Amino acid sequence: MSAPSASAGLPPAIAKGLALKTDAPVLQPRSTRWFVIALAACTPLFGSSKGEQKSEARRPAEVSVITIEPRDTPVTFEYVGQTQSSRQVQIVARVEGFLEKRAYTEGSVVKAGQVLFRQDPKPFQATLDAARGALAEQQARLQVARDNLARVKPLAARNALSQKELDDATGQEQAAAAAVDTAKANVEQARLNLGYTTIVSPLTGLSSYARVQDGAYLNPTNSLLTYVEQVDPIWINFNVSENDIIGYRAEAAAGRLRLPKDEQYEVEVVLANGVAYPRKGRITFANADFNPKTGTFLVRATLPNAAGELRPGQFVRVRVAGAVRPDAILVPQQAVLQGAKGHFVVVVDKATERAKSAATTSFRRWREAHDPFGLSPGIAFLLYSGQAFLTISRSVDQA
Numbered sequence: 365m366s367a368p369s370a371s372a373g374l375p376p377a378i379a380k381g382l383a384l385k386t387d388a389p390v391l392q393p394r395s396t397r398w399f400v401i402a403l404a405a406c407t408p409l410f411g412s413s414k415g416e417q418k419s420e421a422r423r424p425a426e427v428s429v430i431t432i433e434p435r436d437t438p439v440t441f442e443y444v445g446q447t448q449s450s451r452q453v454q455i456v457a458r459v460e461g462f463l464e465k466r467a468y469t470e471g472s473v474v475k476a477g478q479v480l481f482r483q484d485p486k487p488f489q490a491t492l493d494a495a496r497g498a499l500a501e502q503q504a505r506l507q508v509a510r511d512n513l514a515r516v517k518p519l520a521a522r523n524a525l526s527q528k529e530l531d532d533a534t535g536q537e538q539a540a541a542a543a544v545d546t547a548k549a550n551v552e553q554a555r556l557n558l559g560y561t562t563i564v565s566p567l568t569g570l571s572s573y574a575r576v577q578d579g580a581y582l583n584p585t586n587s588l589l590t591y592v593e594q595v596d597p598i599w600i601n602f603n604v605s606e607n608d609i610i611g612y613r614a615e616a617a618a619g620r621l622r623l624p625k626d627e628q629y630e631v632e633v634v635l636a637n638g639v640a641y642p643r644k645g646r647i648t649f650a651n652a653d654f655n656p657k658t659g660t661f662l663v664r665a666t667l668p669n670a671a672g673e674l675r676p677g678q679f680v681r682v683r684v685a686g687a688v689r690p691d692a693i694l695v696p697q698q699a700v701l702q703g704a705k706g707h708f709v710v711v712v713d714k715a716t717e718r719a720k721s722a723a724t725t726s727f728r729r730w731r732e733a734h735d736p737f738g739l740s741p742g743i744a745f746l747l748y749s750g751q752a753f754l755t756i757s758r759s760v761d762q763a
Contacts, residue, residue: 433693435694436690437688437692438685438686439688440684440685441683442682443603443604443684444602445679445680446678446679447600448598448600448676448677449569449570449594449599451593452593454588455588455590457481459557459582460583460584462483463482463580463582464482464485466480466577467479467482469571470571471571471572473568474565474571475565476566476567476568478564480571480589481574481589482563483561483582488561492555492557495550495551495553496551498547498550498551499550499551501547502540502546502547503544505540506543509533509541510540513534513536516529516533517530517533563589565592568594569592569595570672572593573590575588575589595672596670596672597666597667599665600666601662601663601664602682603655603661603662604660605659606661621688621689624687628686629646629686629687630684630686631644631684632644633645633680633681633683634680634683635678636679641674645666645668646665647664647684648666665684
């Protein structure tokens with residue numbers, strides 16, 4: 365398949381300049397490519413001979429064409445999103461004391477139950493020993509009170525002792541029992557405080573850096589030690605504008621868009637380098653209210669992230685799939701051109717076999733754009749390779 369030379373009919377100086385670039389392919393900026401197109405379109409202004417114009421008019425251009433037909437087409441909506449940990453936990457000191465040691469590697473993945481920090485346990489061990497001694501003392505007093513009550517009861521029954529003496533013995537036994545319960549609680553509190561000196565991770569996730577260094581005294585003002593963030597699964601937060609929501613609902617009501625059942629959209633994430641994240645997820649949360657400051661609607665997707673490839677705080681592109689355009693007419697991106705008045709495609713008039721343009725005032729750059737040109741099924745239009753420059757209304761040979 366051949367195409368007319370873009371330098372045909374140009375003045376010798378310009379034609380020579382273009383010829384110098386044909387030995388090796390060179391990718392030119394958009395502005396340069398359109399400048400060359402403009403030169404090719406304005407060829408008659410540079411004084412080409414009448415014989416060349418007639419020969420050019422008689423010779424049809426060889427181009428590639430395809431015929432468009434309606435079909436149900438999946439639709440993907442794209443947004444900017446940011447990753448977030450599905451669970452973030454602050455690691456704080458529960459008791460006051462000196463920090464003895466950091467027991468983990470900062471920034472590493474820690475397991476649930478893994479030791480992160482150790483405080484000096486000696487004061488708390490001493491407190492526990494003292495509480496256990498106090499408990500033993502109260503238990504001994506309780507035993508004495510019980511034995512005394514056991515002796516008083518039979519005597520009071522035979523009226524050998526007064527009722528007051530019986531009541532006093534009963535009260536002493538009950539008070540001793542309560543003191544034992546208090547001592548047991550003190551032992552349990554001391555045991556817990558001793559256990560709090562060993563600080564462990566409550567979940568498996570990524571650890572942050574230590575906010576407090578070894579040897580520091582921990583108190584309520586500097587009790588925050590670090591963070592642990594769960595990244596499997598990971599959340600992706602993105603915002604959908606109010607206009608988009610209204611537009612989707614209007615298109616769905618008009619039958620131009622079919623939404624998935626139970627709104628089971630599939631979510632794909634594209635990283636900053638343009639590579640798609642291999643695992644897909646689902647939308648698991650949509651906020652009940654619009655944000656009045658931004659006019660957007662917060663939506664959250666959940667994706668598996670076992671390898672930890674996604675980290676909290678990353679900016680990503682979110683592609684939401686699941687909707688379908690019924691009987692849509694697609695225009696390949698390759699066939700869409702841009703001129704001074706906007707985007708357009710070149711179609712073939714079946715009656716005259718000549719090329720003519722179909723313009724549009726709105727076009728979104730998708731891989732395949734839903735027809736904004738008002739085309740009809742069965743129309744053939746041209747595919748451009750970027751090198752074949754045609755004049756509108758020129759005869760063509762369909763290849």
